[in-house]
Amino acid sequence: MRLVIARCSVDYVGRLTAHLPMAPRLILIKADGSVSVHADDRAFKPLNWMNPPCKLREETGKWTVTHGKTGEQLILTIEEITHDSSHELGVDPGLRKDGVEAHLQELLAEHIATLGEGWTLVRREFPTAIGPVDILCRDQAGGTVAVEIKRRGEIDGVEQLTRYLELLNRDPLLAPVRGIFAAQEIKPQARVLATDRGIDCVVLDYQALRGIEPENPTLF
The missing domain is CATH 2.70.180.20 (Protein Yojf; Chain: A;)
Known part of the structure; x- marks a missing residue:
């Protein structure tokens, strides 16, 4: 560098x-x-x-x-x-997610239709110059969607996804790219910021993604 x-x-x-x-x-x-x-x-x-x-x-x-x-x-x-x-920094080992976040990403990639009927996975850990996007997928209409996954969704996660979207939308092969902020729990401030920036919020049910039926089913 x-x-x-x-x-x-x-x-x-x-x-x-x-x-x-x-x-x-x-x-x-x-x-x-x-x-x-x-x-x-x-x-x-x-x-x-x-x-x-x-x-x-x-x-x-x-x-x-x-x-x-x-x-x-x-x-x-x-x-x-x-x-x-x-300065020579060498190869970076990358950000290590905690076990729940990593497993959420894996499960959502396997069941991408959770986000919508007809949705398809492009790639997990889609590389960019500022770090990998958790999931890149396409909606039913063929539009590109970047998904940022957190165990607990806070403002810094929305900021992170915003940076990815700014970057991805410069690529004419991908643009326009919209964003989804997905987490088991999303803080109210993060939801307000995401909505203001045109980013959709999705609350993930970890047990349902694992195929375990909840005692009290919920919609998100």
């Missing part, structure tokens, strides 16, 4: 256009080719980014990142670089 701290402005040119005025920012250039631009807030979400496959061309005072499939560009106008270093 390469870390660059620079005073720069950023322009995104493509299906959407966006401009960040000149300011000090952190630029991350990862081994997979992805480039992201960060401010000193927002915790984890970049201000703008380009996902692989893409190519970085560095010129004096100007860096251009071009997506290999769409041709969209991230253009960084560099006024000053105050730090530039590279």
Whole structure:
């Protein structure tokens, strides 16, 4: 990974256009080719980014990142670089879910029709530049759906799914992609945030997915 701290402005040119005025920012250039631009807030979400496959061309005072499939560009106008270093992180072991979450994912993938009649599984752990999406599937109409699974659904899970959706919707082969936030229990604040962002919420019955009939059947 390469870390660059620079005073720069950023322009995104493509299906959407966006401009960040000149300011000090952190630029991350990862081994997979992805480039992201960060401010000193927002915790984890970049201000703008380009996902692989893409190519970085560095010129004096100007860096251009071009997506290999769409041709969209991230253009960084560099006024000053105050730090530039590279670090070898090696292979990441990935996020390990707890046993219940992992089993929920496995069970829902096996019984994807739980989400709707005629739904089909595309893949579990669908890879993206910022981590794997728990389940990618298609609804009865053939639309792409990303599913984030939690044992307990809270706001950070909705934020995680939002980032995945922003990323997946940049891929013309998948877009438009809608999201489902699935959990055994969903906190009210998380449900409000999800609804505001157009994300559906589904409460999962762990025992029913395992084929064990509940004593008091419920609808979700």
